[in-house]
Amino acid sequence: MKKKLLLIVVILLAAGAFCLFQIKHFAASHLTIREDTLFTLPAGTGRDGLKIALSKQHIVKRTRWLPGLWLVDPKLANFKAGTYRFTVGMTVRQMLELLVSGREAQFSIRFVEGSSLKDWLAILDQAPYLEHSLRDVALDQLASRLGESPSTSLEGRFYPDTYLYTAKTQDVALLKRAEQRMDSILEQVWHDRAEGLPYKTPADLLTMASIVEKETGEPDERAKVASVFINRLRLGMRLQTDPTVIYGMGERYRGTIGKQDLITPTPYNTYVITGLPPTPIAMPGLAALDAAAHPAKTSYLYFVASGKGGHVFSNNLASHNRAVQQYRESVKENNGQ
Template identity: 60%
Template sequence: MSNMKKILSLLLLVIALALAVAWWQVRQFAAAPLLIQQETLYQLPAGTGRVALEASLAEQHIIPDSLWFAPLLKLEPDLAKFKAGTYRLTPGMTVRQLLQLLASGKEAQFPIRFIEGTRLSEWLQALRQAPHIRHTLPEDKPEAVAAALKLPEDALLEGGFWPDTYLYTANTSDVAILARAHARMQARVASVWEHRQPDLPYRDVRQLVTMASIIEKETAVNDERGKVASVFINRLRTGMRLQTDPTVIYGLGDQYRGALTRSDLERATPYNTYVISGLPPGPIAMPGQASLNAAAHPLKTAYLYFVADGKGGHTFTTNLASHNRAVQAWRLAVKEKNER
């Protein structure tokens, strides 16, 4: 009987030792770094089970072939609650950290940047070229965007989306990103319109955004935006034409070749403010907050003219004679720069 007890005790010891070794091996496997040497995107399809996950990770050389993958998931069942998605794996990440990431559902985020002063056509090109976006727009045209977002016929498209950097996960649709940008612009514009200066010469919020888009295209210098706005407001109030080149360029569309000619300035388009009186029918770009603020709160000045000063800014003047001198100074600065 004593021999049987010894054998049983020995067997239990062996089993305990085997379990301890197995537990240690599982822990070692969980703490082992991934095989990747650089940042890697891993896509986990919906419906993937434990066996398929292990096979996928091994086939892509993310984890080593091991006997301990399944035991790890049994010992730590929270790691087995992985969710479908696209995940960003980094060198040095351990097997446990990988499984924790897959269980967290924190998918990789990708940025897309829309810059102030760009047009809707440029946004649609950027969306078309961005990685991991699901393209649902049938064509890159304003009409397709309006239909996809279910916008009314008179909705702002040009000038109707908030310029910013947007983060998205893989398989996010182009329309979903545009919907976020449109909602943000609506909220910003509504706030600016509500708090605008009284007695501005705008019939409606569309005209304020149109003015903001012109300011956005005329200067990138924040301190100048209020002055630029004052010039155009003064011109509107006195009945002078705005005569701003960016509106001409917008009206020319694909016919613009990089430099305006006299015939371009004389060509009749709905946006040519050398030909039409008042503001053009709509925005010419996506304005940012600073330009919206300037349109809603222009400085009170007597300026009627401005021209580039050759140093990145502009010279503002109140009469044509002073403006002509400023134009001559700008031309001289450009000539000297070209001769260097």
Template identity: 55%
Template sequence: MKKMLYFFLLILVALGLAAGVGMWKVHRLADSPLLIRDETIFTLKPGTGRLALGEQLYNEKIINRPRVFQWLLKIEPGLSHFKAGTYRLTPDMSVRAMMTLLASGKEAQFPLRLVEGMRVSDWLEQLRAAPYIKHTLKDDSYRTLASALGLTGPEQVEGWFYPDTWLYTANTTDVALMKRAHQRMVKAVDAVWKDRMDNLPYKDQQQLVTMASIIEKETAVAGERDLVSSVFINRLRIGMRLQTDPTVIYGMGEHYRGNITRKDLETPTPYNTYVIDGLPPGAIAIPSPASLDAAAHPAKSNWLYFVADGKGGHTFSTNLNDHNKAVRSYIQVLKDKDAQ
């Protein structure tokens, strides 16, 4: 009888030791770091169960004990309520921290920098190359984008998207991201339009955005934007053509090869402000908030001309004679640089 009792006691002790070792393995796995050495993007598909998740993590070399992992999910059931999505895993993350992340549903966010001064066509090219974007636009034409966003026409596309670093999660559509950028720009333009100076020669918001885009292409110097704006506003007020090269380049489209000839300046296009009077029919680039503000609040000046000074800024003039002197000075600066 005593031998039987000792036998059962030994079995209980063995079972206790086994359970203790098992729990130790479970907790050790939970607190151990992931096997990855670099940041890893992990995608968990809808409908994935506990066994499939363990196998996926093992096959992708993120954990090394899939069976112990199953016991972890049983012992800590709160970790088993994981959600489908795409997550960012880091080398310093423990298995428990990873499972907490998967249970939270906080998916990885990816940045896409959409820069001012670019065209919407450039942005659409970036979207095509961006990772984890779901592409729904059949092509990158402005007409297709306008239709997808419910705009009145392709002329409402250029200039009407807010430049920023946009964050998105996996499977965000190209249309959804562009809609966010468009809606924010509409709000920004509304605010600037309501706060604009009195008696500016704009018929509507479209013309303000167009002016802002020209300012954006003409200068990157923050302190000059309102001065450049004043030049164009002064010209509009006296009926003088804007004569700005960036509009010529935009009107040339794919024919532009890096320089402008006299023939280009004389060739009519809807955007060539050496030929047309007033503003072109639409924007030529994405304006920054600073350029929008400059278009709505030009400096008070008598400037009618400006030319690059060769030092990163511009020289402003009130008459053609002084302007021609500034042009000659700029050409000399370029020659001096070439001679060095």
């Protein structure tokens, strides 16, 4: 009888050792994925649900050892719902530790300088894993969704940058983050602006920055472009900047503007109106904001594309007309005419 009991104990110990070895081996084994994989664990999923999901999605082999691993290391069973990124070479233990940590996969969305609110909404609409709540919201209703007065213009109010988010983040939450960043940056830029600028409010500076953003992408030109418009404002001259005309045309713009467009009144046509347009025309970046806040000290009143990259700046109409003629000749040469 004693021998039988001893034999049973030996068998049980051997079986236990074998199982423990298999569990440790299983925990150290790699996931079967061949590329980084996104895995969503719905809220309320239990151990059996996770086991089934990992098996169905061919992420883990021999899931039968999962209960044993949870028994040996119970903390690995405290997983959290979310969307996670499993990477090639990750072990089963590392995967479970990730699920326990709650460190969900990060997605990125990029809003570029000079883009419009309409552009932003289109980018948001295509962003994966976002919770879309703005697809059927009209532009004139968007301000209310952001907690603003319905009459508030949102153009230019969002800071262009790359934003990270996790799955099921609301699109409106991303816009609020971008709005708060622009408010914070604009407040600082306004506080640090040069003295004597013809702005009444930070909104004026923001509008000027949006025009500078649309006029040039050359870093060393932004402050000079800003100086042209500042000098014109001080003299009471119209800004006469094409990007504002294009913005005012809206859907009528088809890639070119003609003489008729320059004389057709819109609230944004700075060939017709005096002073700044009523709102920004795009989302300016920090460089354009700094240029609007610290324009170069020049006597320039005009600029035109050089045809070779950049612009030619002039302080009188005669010089400007010559620069325009040189630009036209450069275009003809480039077109082989």
